[in-house]
Amino acid sequence: MSEEGSGRDPGPDRIRSIAVHREDVANALEATLRSDREVVLRATPPFSGRMRARLHALDAGGNGNDGGEPGSADGSDAPGPLHIDPRDLVPDVPPYPEPDETASEHPDADLEARRERHAEAVEAWRERVRERVGSTVEIEVDDETRTVDVVALG
Template sequence: MNAGDNGDEDPTPEEYNRADATATPGSPIRIRSLAVTTTDVVDALEARVRRQRRIVLRVTPPFSGRMRARLHDAGVVEDADAGPSAAHDLGSTANHDLGSIGDRDAEQAAGNDAERTADHSEHADATPISLPPERFVDGPPAYPTVDETEDELRVSETTYTRDEHRRRHQEAVEAWRETVRDQLVDSITIATETRSHTVAVSYLS
């Protein structure tokens, strides 16, 4: 799908299990739809691959019908088999500052604090929802590595140079990011204590 195609439309009862507006603000089944920026999803997915960080999209209680999912750095990936960083020889080959994610996380957390309603203290024990960015993508494509880009360049008719290698890899990363944008899903399912709950997703530019 194209980001933003579903706009702000809510799921219908036939499409998704109905949100329960009578549930407590600490229950995720109150949620009908999530809004998330397309860039946050793409950057989070890229950071998990390139820097092996557990970047997630976090939804913070109290919950209501419409919620925002925001970037959150949950720490280093513990899986030793996680893919290697794709930025080793060429340095920062993409034009995206993944190091700024921590700053954006802090800014968004401050915004969350300002937006929380007075009844939040009554639900302080409610658990935020942490959603891996892969959940928002239908079949996340493999992230291009600098080694793959080098192999493709060396078998081509173009003479290998470091600058050409860098340019080709930047193009490969941009193509990957565009593919991710084209494969964003319209809904995701959240596991709750009582049942699975499916919510619509709208993407902000």
């Protein structure tokens, strides 16, 4: 019996590719590395062969459950959203430039010049991240890991 005829919403096992915007990946990765927030790329049901994953910050005080998952507060059997860690989308994540490192590279610069140089270093890091978005990502589907294509936009 097909999933459409089973009375169950199609799950993430239908996904063949995920489209992500390069800027969303850089933003999510920077937020993940620079704060205690959990920022992901999220694809929401109903799932299809090609899905768009968008920037999403998980509730830092909650359990990470966006609802819709079996056993969730709404009691639905519908599949929940798919969360993709931005670190899984960027092979060989470059080290984030720390302000102290930038300052040590230019010890004679005044405070404003150091700030400008650090901003330039961060923008260069973001550009490297945008360029490195991978062509595949592994997703968890029904306790199995599947590899799907990544389509990088922008």
